[in-house]
Each structure stands twice: as C-alpha cells, then as structure tokens.
Amino acid sequence: MVLYKSRLEVEMAIFKPADVFILLSACFLTAWLYAVFWFDNAQQGEADSLLIQLADNEPVEYTLSKDKIITIQGHIGPSLIEIKQGKARFIHSSCRNQFCVFHGWLTVAGDTTACLPNRVSISLKGTLNDYDAIAGGQ
Amino acid sequence: MKLHFTTTHEDHRVALLAALAITIHIIESAFPSPLPGIKPGLANVVTLFTFMMYGWKTALQVSLLRVIISSLLLGTFLSPTFLLSLSGALFSLSSLILTQQLFYLFHLTLRLFSRHGLSDNNYSQPGAIGYAIIASISHMSGQFLMAWYFFIPHPGLFKLLPILITFAVILGIVSGIITQLTISQLKRKQIQKSQLQPDNQ
Structure with missing residues (x-):
C-alpha cells in the first residue's frame, strides 16, 4: 500500500495515518473519562x-x-x-x-x-x- | 578578569528557541483564562517544533529554560504554579519521547512482516498534530495529578478532569496545526534552497 508518492509529500501532509490513530484514541480516552467520572457515582x-x-x-x-x-x-x-x-x-x-x-x-x-x-x-x-x-x- | 567561554551553533539555537518560547509564555500569561487550568499553550508549539526538528535533548533544554526563566520573570519561581508548570513540561516531553519510540518499534515490526519493506521511518511516525495531542493531554494530566496529589487531594477534583482533557485535545489540535504549518514551510524553503544550489550539498 502506497500512501504517499514522495518524501516531500510525506513531510507536507497535515494529517498522517498515525495522527488519525492518535486523534481517535484521544477521543476514546475523553469519552471514557466522561463515562467514569461523570456517570458513575460509585467513584x-x-x-x-x-x-x-x-x-x-x-x-x-x-x-x-x-x-x-x-x-x-x-x-x-x-x-x-x-x-x-x-x-x-x-x-x-x-x-x-x-x-x-x-x-x-x-x-x-x-x-x-x-x-x-x-x-x-x-x-x-x-x-x-x-x-x-x-x-x-x- | 574577563570570563570567556566558547559557544557552539547548537547553543545559539537553544538560546534562540528558548527566548521565543519565553516570550510567548509571558505574553500568554497576560491574557485572562476563561477557566482555571485552561491555556492555549502556544509556548508548547516551540517545544514541539524543537522536538520534531532537533530531537529531544534540545527540546528538553528549551522547555526547562522556558519554565525556569519565565517563572523568574513572572515572579512564580518555586511556587506551586512553577511546580505545576515544570511537571507539565516534563510529563509532556517524556510522553513525546515514549510515543516516538513506540512508533519506531511499530515501524520496525512492520518492516519485519512486510515483504517489500517500508524504507522510511517517516511513513509510520506521527506528524505534528498527533504529537501535539499527546503533548497537551499528558501536560494536562501531569499537572492535574500533581495538583491533586499535592494541593487539593479531594476526590471531587476528578469531576473536572473530563472537561480539562476535552480542552486539551482541542487546543492540542490547534497547536499541532500551527506546528505542522511551520515545519512544512521551513522544509519547503530548505528544499527550494537545495534545488537552487545543488553544489552545496
């Protein structure tokens, strides 16, 4: 799978695959925090x-x-x-x-x-x- | 007696970047914050830029200089504010290094299992946005844990954590875009320069 054609294109890209992965994990982390600290009174x-x-x-x-x-x-x-x-x-x-x-x-x-x-x-x-x-x- | 010591090109670079970071930090601290604990963190753009361009050692020097000198200038040296600032800086930088190493490991395993081989680590490394999100989340949670452990050991404080992390993610994306644009601009200039003067390489 070729995502980028040249080295220049890799360096110019705003979003790289790893960025998307990190962003999604961050969203999951935030949602999890809301679930734990706001909607769970046992804490x-x-x-x-x-x-x-x-x-x-x-x-x-x-x-x-x-x-x-x-x-x-x-x-x-x-x-x-x-x-x-x-x-x-x-x-x-x-x-x-x-x-x-x-x-x-x-x-x-x-x-x-x-x-x-x-x-x-x-x-x-x-x-x-x-x-x-x-x-x-x- | 005249004190004389030689400085290298790297020292000048650290001084320049640290001065930039301190300036941004102090300007930023003059603006009121809508919520305690939430700041745009634009000084971290400089740290992130340094980390991505020159490596973690330079970034560590720049961020330590920023924290110490700007606290001296603002009059918060060795106060709780300083402690929080320092712990945030150290937390975010160490998690940046950890992320870099993890993605490098990921790259190595990919290369083991792929037939053609991804030749460049650049493909699997995150860009500035990914790093900025990691940095701002760890900065926030580091500060939060310090504040909770040392100053306000009350379980009610954790109600605030989701909001703080939400803002950290949003502001992290913003500072990541700024960093990415800076780096892209700089690399474009470097490439143009090298194309104009091919003999210089």
Whole structure:
C-alpha cells in the first residue's frame, strides 16, 4: 500500500495515518473519562465518620456505622443531628432560617453544612480528604 | 578578569528557541483564562517544533529554560504554579519521547512482516498534530495529578478532569496545526534552497 508518492509529500501532509490513530484514541480516552467520572457515582469518596464542630472547639468525631441521634447544645439552643445508614443530617435546629435542616442528607465525604446562628457545623470525613486544599501561588 | 567561554551553533539555537518560547509564555500569561487550568499553550508549539526538528535533548533544554526563566520573570519561581508548570513540561516531553519510540518499534515490526519493506521511518511516525495531542493531554494530566496529589487531594477534583482533557485535545489540535504549518514551510524553503544550489550539498 502506497500512501504517499514522495518524501516531500510525506513531510507536507497535515494529517498522517498515525495522527488519525492518535486523534481517535484521544477521543476514546475523553469519552471514557466522561463515562467514569461523570456517570458513575460509585467513584465518589466513601464517608466513614461525621465531624461535629461547635464554635472554635475541636471537632468531635462520630462513626457513621451506628444509627444515632445526637443533641448538641449550641449558642442559641439545641441542634439535633441524625446519623442513619452512613448518612447524616440536621433534623432540628434552634435557628430562624433552618438552612442547615433544608440542606438535607450529607452523603459523600467532604459534604459539609453548618448552622451559623447556632455555631454548629457538621461534615463527613472519608479516608482521602484530610484537608480541603492548600492555597498558594501569586 | 574577563570570563570567556566558547559557544557552539547548537547553543545559539537553544538560546534562540528558548527566548521565543519565553516570550510567548509571558505574553500568554497576560491574557485572562476563561477557566482555571485552561491555556492555549502556544509556548508548547516551540517545544514541539524543537522536538520534531532537533530531537529531544534540545527540546528538553528549551522547555526547562522556558519554565525556569519565565517563572523568574513572572515572579512564580518555586511556587506551586512553577511546580505545576515544570511537571507539565516534563510529563509532556517524556510522553513525546515514549510515543516516538513506540512508533519506531511499530515501524520496525512492520518492516519485519512486510515483504517489500517500508524504507522510511517517516511513513509510520506521527506528524505534528498527533504529537501535539499527546503533548497537551499528558501536560494536562501531569499537572492535574500533581495538583491533586499535592494541593487539593479531594476526590471531587476528578469531576473536572473530563472537561480539562476535552480542552486539551482541542487546543492540542490547534497547536499541532500551527506546528505542522511551520515545519512544512521551513522544509519547503530548505528544499527550494537545495534545488537552487545543488553544489552545496
């Protein structure tokens, strides 16, 4: 099979056979990445514990494997936090807006919600995310 | 005392190409990016051109000089930005070398099995577009892995990877076309020159 007649033609060609091969592989790679990271939820970080932080105190860790309802005495009143089947949520808070309750279940490691008036924040911790980010640069 | 050292033709070539790459890099960094992490990467055109015309050793010198000097000029030397830039450059160059060797192996096996024999490795080697796609994907994934491993070790970051790779492929094709046109133009000139003066060869 002769693809090109002369050496000059080989060097002038914009697309060579190997280029087409690489381009197709790149398209397949991209499609595969979309399939894995966007449409497969099993990849998301598994959470194994719940951190509850009150004001500036050290966060207290609870395991997610036992279902439990925790009452935290916040700044303006009690907050009720429920742990159920590896998920966690606020079920009651003494604040006015109830944003923390409306946030719903925390399911994935790194999920966080907080009640600012009551100064209570909860987040799920997995094995991978010991910290969120390290800022740097210019 | 006067410091004196001799420079070769290759040194001049490296200096010229590195200066070109640094200039492009700095001009490019002045433009705002629509998405963090996405840049046209036109400075890599110079690296790719050098790789294809003069081989990987020259390309390595040019890209290291570009990364170090432009970070000194931009004030990001030894910062996370510099680390990402360096790892991207090294990742992309090493995958370029790997690709070249793989296609050379492919060429050798083809020659083993074909009766007539493909005499020229040029037939089976990819052109600038193929190399540019490889370079930009590996540049992006190298940077991404460094960013994920050192700065943001959060699994949510991987949601961003498909978008970044999509842009890498598109921008890789663009820079590949630019490189290919440059190389074609240069080779055409060389061939015309050699046809005009046949005694010079």
